[in-house]
Amino acid sequence: xxxxxxxxxxxxxxxxxxxxxxxxxxxxxxxxxxxxxxxxxxxxxxxxxxxxxxxxxxxxxxxxxxxxxxxxxxxxxxxxxxxxxxxxxxxxxxxxxxxxxxxxxxxxxxxxxxxxxxxxxxxxxxxxxxxxxxxxxxxxxxxxxxxxxxxxxxxxxxxxxxxxxxxxxxxxxxxxxxxxxxxxxxxxxxxxxxxxxxxxxxxxxxxxxxxxxxxxxxxxxxxxxxxxxxxxxxxxxxxxxxxxxxxxxxxxxxxxxxxxxxxxxxxxxxxxxxxxxxxxxxxxxxxxxxxxxxxxxxxxxxxxxxxxxxxxxxxxxxxxxxxxx
Numbered sequence: 071x072x073x074x075x076x077x078x079x080x081x082x083x084x085x086x087x088x089x090x091x092x093x094x095x096x097x098x099x100x101x102x103x104x105x106x107x108x109x110x111x112x113x114x115x116x117x118x119x120x121x122x123x124x125x126x127x128x129x130x131x132x133x134x135x136x137x138x139x140x141x142x143x144x145x146x147x148x149x150x151x152x153x154x155x156x157x158x159x160x161x162x163x164x165x166x167x168x169x170x171x172x173x174x175x176x177x178x179x180x181x182x183x184x185x186x187x188x189x190x191x192x193x194x195x196x197x198x199x200x201x202x203x204x205x206x207x208x209x210x211x212x213x214x215x216x217x218x219x220x221x222x223x224x225x226x227x228x229x230x231x232x233x234x235x236x237x238x239x240x241x242x243x244x245x246x247x248x249x250x251x252x253x254x255x256x257x258x259x260x261x262x263x264x265x266x267x268x269x270x271x272x273x274x275x276x277x278x279x280x281x282x283x284x285x286x287x288x289x290x291x292x293x294x295x296x297x298x299x300x301x302x303x304x305x306x307x308x309x310x311x312x313x314x315x316x317x318x319x320x321x322x323x324x325x326x327x328x329x330x331x332x333x334x335x336x337x338x339x340x341x342x343x344x345x346x347x348x349x350x351x352x353x354x355x356x357x358x359x360x361x362x363x364x365x366x367x368x369x370x371x372x373x374x375x376x377x378x379x380x381x382x383x384x385x386x387x388x389x390x391x392x393x394x395x
Contacts, residue, residue: 079165084128085113085295087146087171087302088138090178090190091319094331097193098178099299100136101291104187110292111299112136112188113169128172136188138176142318144309146171146301149294173302175318193303194338195289196296199242200255200303201338202393213286214242214262221265237261252337252393255304259297262286270296307337314355317376323359325371326350339393355380 088100101109114131121127125143132140150168184190194201199209222234235244241258243250262268267286272279274294279285290296310316316333330346350356357377362370 082116083113083169085111085169085171088174091332094328095335097335098190099193101191103189108290108292111295137182140174142175142315144173171298253304253308256300259300323373323375342394
């Protein structure tokens with residue numbers, strides 16, 4: 071937005087990172103796809119007269135516009151940077167949109183019908199460097215690290231070079247003694263933004279977007295919604311370690327393999343099967359239903375359900391585990 075434009079109106083909107091897992095191994099986010107523009111997150115205005123709280127306003131809006139009744143809902147952050155969204159007020163004065171972002175979890179039923187223009191999007195299409203389930207993504211070594219090296223050395227100041235190098239090493243594990251931190255989703259996105267390696271930075275500055283060969287692969291979103299999504303993914307990855315929110319994404323009954331695959335899909339890494347099942351047993355997170363599933367493609371598997379009494383027994387309990395080597 072041009073610096074000589076003064077905003078006289080502020081509008082508060084509620085944006086939702088609505089997460090589901092399709093087939094127990096494809097994490098998805100609900101998006102709005104219309105007007106031949108990049109997709110955006112679902113969002114709606116806050117109604118100060120009828121919405122008693124921000125969260126109730128969000129829940130009412132989700133129920134009205136989608137086939138979902140959100141279970142777990144958590145406020146993420148307030149996004150209000152100047153120029154993030156510019157719209158024209160009725161008197162042709164620009165208005166500034168301040169968005170309160172939320173993370174909402176739901177189970178995706180196969181027969182759910184989404185009203186247009188809503189659609190599910192695979193979240194790793196926006197952040198392809200975040201999925202380590204089959205090993206270190208090629209995009210990191212082929213595209214990201216060489217581009218960051220050029221960015222680091224593009225300044226003459228040694229102090230600034232050191233600062234850029236430290237940030238890059240921390241976010242993308244560019245040194246042998248630094249491990250990949252799966253929760254640094256937002257930090258990695260913001261580093262790529264600052265290094266001018268994603269298309270949003272050129273769009274936000276009103277510049278021509280360079281060719282795809284000069285950018286890091288990854289689907290862009292409208293406004294700053296990829297930043298909001300990164301915030302939601304990082305928060306969820308951290309949350310599943312100490313709160314049993316993963317079960318908000320599961321059906322009423324499930325196999326242990328389905329639960330493991332869902333956690334791996336969200337975290338972006340593989341779990342050690344025996345350690346995972348030992349954790350479930352020790353913490354008594356699940357209990358058998360007494361029924362078997364025949365949809366496993368092999369031998370029938372026991373069905374389990376979340377043992378809700380665990381919420382009354384402990385304050386902090388989740389699936390804190392290290393990725394398999």
